[in-house]
Each structure stands twice: as structure tokens, then as C-alpha cells.
Amino acid sequence: MKWVVVRFPGSLDDDDVVYALREVLAQDVSIVWHRTESLGAADCVVLPGGFSYGDYLRCGAIARFSPIMKSVKRFATEGGLVLGICNGFQILCEAHLLPGALTRNESLSFVCEMATVRVENRQTPFTNQLEIGDVLRLPIKHGEGRYVAPEHELRQLEERGQVLLRYVANDESFGAGSSPNGSMHAIAGVANERFNVFGLMPHPEHAVEALLGSTDGRKIFESITASRT
Amino acid sequence: MTPASLPGEPKVDVGLARAHGLTEEEYGAIEQLLGRTPTFTELGVFSVMWSEHCSYKSSRNHLKQLPMTGQGVVGGPGENAGALEIGDGLVAVFKIESHNHPSFVEPYQGAATGVGGILRDILAMGARPIASMDSLKFGALDHPRTGYLVGGVIGGIAGYGNCVGVPTVAGEVMFDHGYDSNILVNAFCLGLARREQLQSSRARGVGNPVLYVGSTTGRDGIHGASLLASAQFEPSATAMRPTVQVGDPFTEKLLIEACLEAMETGAIIAIQDMGAAGLTSSSSEMASRGGVGIELWLDKVPLREAGLVPYEILLSESQERMLLVAAKGREEELLRIFRKWDLNAAVVGCIIGEQRWRAWWRGQLVADLPADGLTEKAPVYDRPSSPPKKAMTGFRTPVKRARPSPQVALRSLLASPNVSSRRMIFRQYDWIVRGNTVVGPGGDAAVLRVKGTSRGLALKVDSNPRACARDPYLGTQATVCEAVRNVACVGARPAGITNCLNYGNPERPEIMWQFIKGIEGLRAAALAFNIPVVSGNVSFYNETEGRPIPPTPTIAVVGILDDVRKHIRHQFAQIDDLILAVRTAPPVLAASEYDCLFGNDSDEFWTVNLGRECQLVNGLIEAASLGLIRSAHDVAEGGTAVTLAEACFNSRQILGAEIVGLKSEVELFGEGPSTIIISTAPQCLAELRRIFEPLEVLVLGRVTKNPRLRIAPHIDEDVRELLRIYEGALPLSLNSRAGSKPQSEPQLSEELSRQ
Known part of the structure; x- marks a missing residue:
């Protein structure tokens, strides 16, 4: 399958997604510059982590107006798979491709650590190689990852199974509670209603090699591959 | 044409020179060098370039003692940073620099721009920055200003480093009364390049255009190098805040990507960061190193606001700017790359055969100096040194208290601000981005893998001011030993040293003595381990109202693991x-x-x-x-x-x-x-x-x-x-003593007068 990674000015984990996909998982990946209008042939589009436009104004608020986002929206409307990681998740929320919003961490400071998340739904293109209740160790690194949505929307999300990943407490959180950023319902990742757009704050691309501490992120990429073959 | 001051500019005389931080003798030397009275612009330019910060006039003689060459060193003295071969055709480029005074005056921006500045030094060498470290020294936690400074400095490092996408992988933090009124912020950066990618900072080729790229030039940071970094503090230090630059990490990220892309074209002859003394230092150093002259057209410089005069344009320390010399005829190709990344880019001058440094503005010559007048001709001092009459400690004599039982002592030590976990600090830093971090903060040394090879790099920064206060020679040796040992503890072979030497006022013989002993200790240890000192930085005048900091040579070591999987x-x-x-x-x-x-x-x-x-x-x-x-x-x-x-x-x-x-x-x-x-x-x-x-x-x-x-x-x-x-100690002491809310700034002048 063909992966396309969008590079915005200020994208930081773009090279890391490309490395994980191309070098570790032997996938066909290309990068598109945000000013391009066309995605080209793509099976899955990845919006990577970083500080697009410096996260000035509000995370993802400017990037959603980049020329490429028109194509990303069209692609998503046509059922194409879109994965937003960290800043990519924020952009997807700002672009209304995903419900809810990401606000400042409850602690008001940036947090970088290994998080533990639990799989909540496996019947999606992003989690089909996992089991419900599987616990994944994935790094997080963000200042604005507190997922919020109105109560009725949260209830809908839960009912429809759109919450795919939820934070759980681990040994490294040192009593900080189960959610490292204060997310409502401890939400770490959500999908849209059609389950073809998925955003998550943890970084699966930084968890694909044992040398770097975890391989739990592979299953997310492998699920996507499996869903398209 | 003879250069002249512009209408309305102050009359240049020895009094004005003194106000610029120059001595009477130095002003005399300038007049002699020029054979005339300098223009106002020229005086400004001399004052920054001949400052301690830029000229190393008190330290240059002594730094020659350090073993700068050795196995694997490429490039070498005279470039922005040293480079070390690590195998597989790759080189590691690294350097550590101080940003002490700016961080004390304006902690967030001071620390942020310290990180940004060192990144650009590494970038200028042609290397992609892949990791940062910081060595931080704060006053005691019970000092009223410490909480404010800690919050600002950590926030600045996190805010800049995280947004620019370079992981902060290791560091050290110390709290002690010795730094109550002069904190230390030393920022380290490591970059990686293929050997043939290394760039030069030697301008050459008459007629080659000079390109300005990056942010616009504003009024921030004027006299940062001369008046802020090269003088001791006074109670009015917060009034110096306009001399501190303001950082924009987003632009820096664009600048890194654009420069690396531009370097790939092969059209860049020389490149340098506009750091301390901005356009002046970058242009004069590149010309002087290359043995050529340079002409600058100040009207062409992209400005942040209208109305800047030549003096300000030349002395501005606005961040995120680079100056480069391009191969003639290829400037358009380069300008296109920078514009793609939404950066300012303009041709602002050219290389000339005559070895002069000239600046033009609105058709008028405002400065015309010998090209080496600002660099090689800067004064060099062999300042007197003598041991202090009584051992300078800078530390309070330990109070003899009732000894606790060993079990209680262990608990107290684990909770001590200088021992306890630094997690609350490093969890605010992205230490993962770029996907190389094998061992992050909290270990003896950080370990990075080198993509495409089996190798790894280990890095650590250390200092031991307590020992240096007692014995600056042994203390510096012990500091080198500790950094080297930490790198060896993760299984790496220590391969290169960089240093940031922080001391008080060098005009005082006992400070000069500490510094010389430090250099001697560093030299002896580097020779014993057979590790070259590839780069370094000196920071003097770290004292307030006659109270110097403890002598603090900060030593960073980079080591190589042939097989990164064997890290410990x-x-x-x-x-x-x-x-x-x-x-x-x-x-x-x-x-x-x-x-x-x-x-x-x-x-x-x-x-x-x-x-x-x-x-x-x-x-x-x-x-x-x-x-x-x-x-x-x-x-x-x-x-x-x-x-x-x-x-x-x-x-x-x-x-x-x-x-x-x-x-x-x-x-x-x-x-x-x-x-x-x-x-x-x-x-x-x-x-x-x-x-x-x-x-x-x-x-x-x-x-x-x-x-x-x-x-x-x-x-x-x-x-x-x-x-x-x-784990609980540091959050507890910072939150209870300093308040958990973001701190407003206590009045510095009041504090100082109370002491």
C-alpha cells in the first residue's frame, strides 16, 4: 500500500514517521509539501507530530488552512484512511475531521514520557491487529493533549466505540493519575464516525524498535496495512 | 570616500567609548588603527567585537594550551565548532556555550535563545542538530528569585527545544547560594553530518554575493555581547532587559531545514550564524578568516521595523539569522530555497579583494575598517593572576549539625535538591523526537543511535563547582574525569571534549588565577585520557556587586559506541x-x-x-x-x-x-x-x-x-x-517554596540591596 506523509512548516516527527514506515516496516512512503494541492496516489495519509506554524495562535489552527488540507478532506470524505499523530491529531480536530478539541494539559506544562494506553475497540482499520484490553506502551510528548468534548458528544463517542485508545496508570506516572494530561474519559485516541480518520496523542512511530524502548506502535501501522490488503 | 557619522549621531570621543565598555587604551588603539576618529557606527562595531564576549581578549592566550587536535578531529580551530570523525564517513559536531546574563535578566527568552544560538553554530558547520543538553546552576531554593528563574529557564529551554524539534537528552541542574545573583545557563548541541557536507566559515572569491537569510532585523539584543555579557552585574540589571534577544523556534526550524537544503546545492562558499554582535561579527569573521574583504549594503537588510540606523542594523542580535557567501551566479537558486521555507532572503553585500570591512547606507559610507581590525587586531591581555589570600569558596561553610542516623541521612540526601530526581524538569523536554534516543535523561549519559550504522553516540555534561572552589586545578580535572566516566558507564569510548568556562571578573587576579588553574586542569586531564578539546566557550564577569560565582568549568564529553546494542x-x-x-x-x-x-x-x-x-x-x-x-x-x-x-x-x-x-x-x-x-x-x-x-x-x-x-x-x-x-522532593520544594503558580518577578534591586 501507499503511504503519504504531509509536511507542514514546523512538522517535527515527519522524518520519524517516514523512517518507521520505510526502514522498519518496509512500506512505500512519500512526503508531500503542505503547499501541494494533490495527495497523489495514497492509501493512507499521515499528519505527523510537531509544531506546525509554531503552534502559534492555537495548535493546528493555521495548518488546517494549508492548501493540502482540501485534498485531505476530500480524501477522508471518499473513505481514505487518515492518521493524525499528536499535532496531526490537533489539526484533524481543528479541521473538523474529528470531534472534540485538544487543550492545554491539566498540569499546564509539556509532558514527555512513556504512556500506557488500553485498546478499546478492535473493529477498526487502525486497531484490527490488536485485542480489546491490550495495553500498549507508547511515548507521549505534548503540551496540549487534553482531550475535551461536550458531555453528550463524549457519550456518543463511547456508545459508538469511537474511543480507540484510553490512558491507564503506569509505574512511570508516579501517582499523577491515569491520564497524563487530564483528558476527559482519559481519551488518548479517537476515530470519526466512519472509522476512517483516527487521531491520537501518543506516537506509535516512536515505538517500532526494541532498541528505542517499545515495539507496541507497530500494531497500529500493521492494522492499517492489514485493512488495505 | 571617508566614512562619516550620520547627522544627529553623538560625537565620538573617549567618554562615549567608555560608555560603550571600551577602555581609554582600547579607544586609543582604535584611533591608531584607523588613523582618524571612528564614526559612531564604527565605535559601536568596535565595542562589540573587542568585547570580552567576542574577542576572548583575557582568555585567548591561555586557551592555546588546550589540546585541540588529535585522533579523528577534522576542521579545527578557527571554525565555529570542532568536528570529530565517528566512522562510516560521518562526523559529530558539538559545542557548548553560555547564556548566563541574559537568562538572569529575562529567564525564558535568555534560556530559549541560548538553545537557539548553539543550534545555529552547529548548523553553520553543515551538520543537522540531533541533540541538546543543558547545564544549569541556580541559587538556593530558599532564595526569593530562584523559583522565578527556574520556571523561566526550564520553560524557555522546553519552549524552544520542543518546538524546534531537537531532543533535549541529558543535562545537569544544581542549586546553591553561590549562584543566587548570577545563574548559569550553558547550552550544548550535537550535530551530525557526512564528512563532505561540512561547511566552511572562510569567505572567498571576489565578487561572490553575500546573502542574508532568516528572520528580520530588529532592535533586540543590541549590545548583548558588550554591555550585558562582558560586564559584571549591577543592581539595575533588569533595566538591561532590552539587550536580551527574543527567540522564535518556529523560524529556527524553518532555517535549519532551508539551510540544510541550500547546503546540498553546493552553491554555498561560506556560512555563519549571526549570533553575538550579529551582522558585524558574522561578516567580519568570515572575511578575516578567508583573508578577503567584504562590503555590506545595509539598505538591503530585511528590517522588522522602519527607522533602524546603521548602528542598530550592525549591532542587532535578532535571532534566527544566518549570513552566507554564495558562488556568484547561483544566488537566485539559493534565494528560491529560502523563500520556499517562507524565510527572508536578500543579497546584502559582496566579497571584495581589498581587505577592508565596509558598510554602506543610502549611498554613504558609514564604516571602513581593515578586515582583520575587528578580529585579529582585537586586544589580547595577559592579565595578572595570583592565588586568593583565603580559599574562595562561594559556598556557605557547612553548618555543623547533629548527625542523623545513616538511614535518615540517606532519606535526606535522596530528597536534597542536588540529588533528587530531575524528572519534573526533563519530562517537560521532548527527548524523543528524531527517533534516535536509546537512553534519555536520568541515566549516567544519554545514548543516541546513529541511523544507517551500528554505532551509537553517548553524551554527558558535568561540573563540580564545590571542588573547583576548593582547588580549581584538581576540581577541573575531577570534572573532566566525571564526564568521561559517565560516558564510559554507558559503554562508550570517550572521543571529544567541549567546555564552557564560567568565572567571575578576569580583571581581578584571583579570578584569573582560578581560570588559569582550570585551563591547566582541563589540559592535564584531556592529555591523560588522550581526548581532544574540539570546541569551547569562556564566560567571564559572572559576578554581582563584587561577589563572583564559584569557579565553574562545565565539561561535556561525547563518546562513541561501535555497537549501540551493547550500551549499559x-x-x-x-x-x-x-x-x-x-x-x-x-x-x-x-x-x-x-x-x-x-x-x-x-x-x-x-x-x-x-x-x-x-x-x-x-x-x-x-x-x-x-x-x-x-x-x-x-x-x-x-x-x-x-x-x-x-x-x-x-x-x-x-x-x-x-x-x-x-x-x-x-x-x-x-x-x-x-x-x-x-x-x-x-x-x-x-x-x-x-x-x-x-x-x-x-x-x-x-x-x-x-x-x-x-x-x-x-x-x-x-x-x-x-x-x-x-521523585517527590524537587516538585515539593519548587512548589512549596516558589509557589505552584507561575511566578511574578521579585524586584531584583530590592533583593540585592537587602543582601
């Missing part, structure tokens, strides 16, 4: 492993953390045996490469007992340890060169003894499944409880 961590990993101590000398309590907390009867101080230090380091590297050790941890602040506790804090699986033979306070809490704690499978003991011969290898005990730290007969603690103390 500092935590115990396997039940029933033997716990060993390998040491070059018995520990002592003098100048230890225990000493600072509880006092100490003995004044016996340690010495450094460099030969034995080399044996220890070489033994570690060999043992690691043979796979004989499962963990290695250097004994530092808090002594052996604290080191053992830290080794039990394995986040994946908390383990315990059963130890016998550590009975006295000095054995439990003593420090000094050098002891390492290693754990190993029992069958490896004989082989390890052979490797470390003739050093002492003591069997201390074994790793246990039961999560208790038992050090017979005095200590028996639940490791989880110790971990809770260790």
Missing part, C-alpha cells in the same frame, strides 16, 4: 547479580553533598590520580564491549548509598539490593574520584578483576527480588518508599 544502563537488571564497586581511591566526605547538609569533622580532601582514572575508564569500556557488565553507575552527589538506591529504581521492575561492608558515613556517603557501582553475573567476577587490575574491585553484595535496600547494619528501606522520596 545504570539500573540493576537481573536478580542475584553481584554488585561490585570499582574505585581509584577511597571516598572522602569533604565537599560532598553530605558535608553540605550535615557538616563533617575531617578536612581531608581528595586528589586525582589521572593514571588510575584512565584504567577505570578503559576497564569499563572493555568490560562493556565484552558484555561482562549488566549495569554501571557512577558514584556522584550523595555517595555510594545514593548510587545504590538509584540503581534499584528500575522503572520496569523495582529491584532490591543486599549490601555488606559499608559501615561508616564516609563509606556510605563519601564522594570524590572515583567509584563506580556495577552489577554482573557471578561467573564474570574473575574476568572483571583481571580487566580492572590494579584497581580495587570490592564485592558489595547482590541484587534481590525483594524490593528492599539493605545495607548492613544501618540501612533497611523499602525501595518504593525511597523512590517516592526521590
